[in-house]
Amino acid sequence: MNLTSRKHMSSVLDLIHKNHIRKPQTKKFLVLLTILWGALLLSACTYNTTRPDIAPLSKETPLEQKVSHSNIAELLNAEFTLQREGPNKAFDSFYKLASQSENLALIERLTHIAVVSQNRLYIEKSTNLWLSVDPTSEQAYSLKLQVLVKGDRPDEVTTLLTSAIRHKTSLRFLPLYLEEVVRDSDQVNTIEEAIAALSPESKRDQYVQLSHAHLLLLSGKYQSAINASKQLLAQPNTEKSEALYLILAFSQKNLDRFEDAIKTLQTASQRAPKNVRLLTPLIDFLVENKQSERAATVFQSTNLETPEKLQIGINFMRTLLEHEQPTLALETANLLPKKQLGLSDQIQYLTAIALAQLGKKTEAIKTMDTVDGALRANATSQMALWLYDAGKESDVNDMILNRTLRENMPEQVSAISRLHEEKGNIDLSYELLNHALIALPESDVLRYRKALLAETLGNWTVTEIELKILLEKDPDNPQYLNALGYTLLTRTARIDEAMNYIESAYEKADNDPAVIDSLGWGFFMKGELEKSSYYLKKAWSILPDAEIAAHYGESLWQQRHYKEAIDIWKAALKTSPGTPLLLETIKRLSPSLMDELEQDKP
Numbered sequence: 001m002n003l004t005s006r007k008h009m010s011s012v013l014d015l016i017h018k019n020h021i022r023k024p025q026t027k028k029f030l031v032l033l034t035i036l037w038g039a040l041l042l043s044a045c046t047y048n049t050t051r052p053d054i055a056p057l058s059k060e061t062p063l064e065q066k067v068s069h070s071n072i073a074e075l076l077n078a079e080f081t082l083q084r085e086g087p088n089k090a091f092d093s094f095y096k097l098a099s100q101s102e103n104l105a106l107i108e109r110l111t112h113i114a115v116v117s118q119n120r121l122y123i124e125k126s127t128n129l130w131l132s133v134d135p136t137s138e139q140a141y142s143l144k145l146q147v148l149v150k151g152d153r154p155d156e157v158t159t160l161l162t163s164a165i166r167h168k169t170s171l172r173f174l175p176l177y178l179e180e181v182v183r184d185s186d187q188v189n190t191i192e193e194a195i196a197a198l199s200p201e202s203k204r205d206q207y208v209q210l211s212h213a214h215l216l217l218l219s220g221k222y223q224s225a226i227n228a229s230k231q232l233l234a235q236p237n238t239e240k241s242e243a244l245y246l247i248l249a250f251s252q253k254n255l256d257r258f259e260d261a262i263k264t265l266q267t268a269s270q271r272a273p274k275n276v277r278l279l280t281p282l283i284d285f286l287v288e289n290k291q292s293e294r295a296a297t298v299f300q301s302t303n304l305e306t307p308e309k310l311q312i313g314i315n316f317m318r319t320l321l322e323h324e325q326p327t328l329a330l331e332t333a334n335l336l337p338k339k340q341l342g343l344s345d346q347i348q349y350l351t352a353i354a355l356a357q358l359g360k361k362t363e364a365i366k367t368m369d370t371v372d373g374a375l376r377a378n379a380t381s382q383m384a385l386w387l388y389d390a391g392k393e394s395d396v397n398d399m400i401l402n403r404t405l406r407e408n409m410p411e412q413v414s415a416i417s418r419l420h421e422e423k424g425n426i427d428l429s430y431e432l433l434n435h436a437l438i439a440l441p442e443s444d445v446l447r448y449r450k451a452l453l454a455e456t457l458g459n460w461t462v463t464e465i466e467l468k469i470l471l472e473k474d475p476d477n478p479q480y481l482n483a484l485g486y487t488l489l490t491r492t493a494r495i496d497e498a499m500n501y502i503e504s505a506y507e508k509a510d511n512d513p514a515v516i517d518s519l520g521w522g523f524f525m526k527g528e529l530e531k532s533s534y535y536l537k538k539a540w541s542i543l544p545d546a547e548i549a550a551h552y553g554e555s556l557w558q559q560r561h562y563k564e565a566i567d568i569w570k571a572a573l574k575t576s577p578g579t580p581l582l583l584e585t586i587k588r589l590s591p592s593l594m595d596e597l598e599q600d601k602p
Helices: 012-019 027-037 069-085 087-101 104-117 120-133 138-150 154-166 173-180 185-196 206-218 222-234 242-254 258-271 276-288 292-301 306-322 326-335 344-357 361-368 373-389 393-403 406-422 426-439 444-456 460-473 478-491 495-508 513-525 529-542 546-558 562-575 580-589 591-600
Strands: none
Touching: 069 087, 087 104, 087 120, 104 120, 104 138, 120 138, 138 154, 138 173, 138 185, 154 185, 173 185, 173 206, 185 206, 206 222, 206 242, 222 242, 242 258, 242 276, 258 276, 276 292, 276 306, 292 306, 292 326, 306 326, 306 344, 326 344, 344 361, 344 373, 361 373, 373 393, 373 406, 393 406, 393 426, 406 426, 406 444, 426 444, 444 460, 444 478, 460 478, 478 495, 478 513, 495 513, 513 529, 513 546, 529 546, 546 562, 546 580, 562 580, 562 591, 580 591
């Protein structure tokens, strides 16, 4: 099954809405927006489905009927165990009482305890008991469905659904659960298999048909999904749910039938004019179909409460920016409710991006500088990119150090350090790491990065100092041991000392290709070529990296295995043609190979 997936989407329809294909105008714009979308939890169709592994009951059901007088003491003991030792310890006591009494209120309480325990066996036992007393309980069917689907038991799912239909219990829980697990391909496949095995009569159930239409959409069978959805909508007794309209609309949209999709959502919105899950894709489809002004009219005409208006508006701004319409995005920002309910950072973030798209980078940076909260780190990273665009890379480090919260320092500084290096400003990267370590000297992440960068800059004495500081805190860390050993191996004549560190690292991480490469290269430096090629071959087999190839090839070359060496180098050049160490090794040992490769270029 061809399942799409995306983080932070709470249902399949939300998911597909956000994953319909969009092509931003430039790669640069994609970079600007990518860091925001992961943090924004306001999606077109978002609703709160936060739940534990197995969904709890809506509320704990009180005991409305008293148990028999002889069981009162046992019930009190069970309640005491529950309060003192938790649901797992109390389950057996409650199960015994519920089984003996067949008291529905007690069974419901037992099920609640099972759900809180997160124990699937307990949930299945309690729902089995519940259904034996009340075979029409939709809630019991729903909970047991989850257990069976999570356990990949499609045959039993089929039996469960058939039983529910036989007892005239609504299956509305089936499509709802399918929406919630859409990102889990195993669970979706289990549901699909179970539905396929239902009898023809059971397949006529409207909720089974709705789930089937949903599965058709997920598998890319859009026309079949359209046909199934329309057939359901045409039936007079079918619940005209938002899910049904969304399945139809997204199927139409995925076949590039935008006008049909828009009409479907308009029809649905007329039935439910305040439904955010319908309005948001309607607005998005209009923008994508180059009808942004019409989308703006839809947005302005919505009569929503402040939270929903903000949700729709923020998503509308995002969609407009994705399609590079910053002016309309700014106009939309001005139409948002003044009470922003803690969402002002998101609005400011999008406003800053709109200003940047209009070429107002200085104003964009000032606006982005006001962004705080969950988006603070993302805003800081974006400001660094814009400072580079403005030729003010020398201002980046001060901005990073001033804006970054202490708890975010390692991650933020590491990211900007890499940005400096990608831009060719290694000195700025090293300077940033130095200043960050003054502010946060306990950060092993930053110290290790500084040590590696110092070696790159030729300051290997600093590398040795920093790595020894790290090893004082964590003497068994194979990364630190290997880095120090390799530095001494390649920068000094202290080969025996270097090998002690590397061999210690190998004892602790004998399957790490970086460590194995260092060990093999150490034996090469000692002149033990057979040992060298043995370990380098092992490293190459685990990770066909260009630098490992350089070492392995040179070891083979020194043993006069010229053809094997050349084959290794050629293989590495195919995937990493620009690796300096590999190129230097080939030019030094086999310059004719480089000439040959140059001649082969078109």
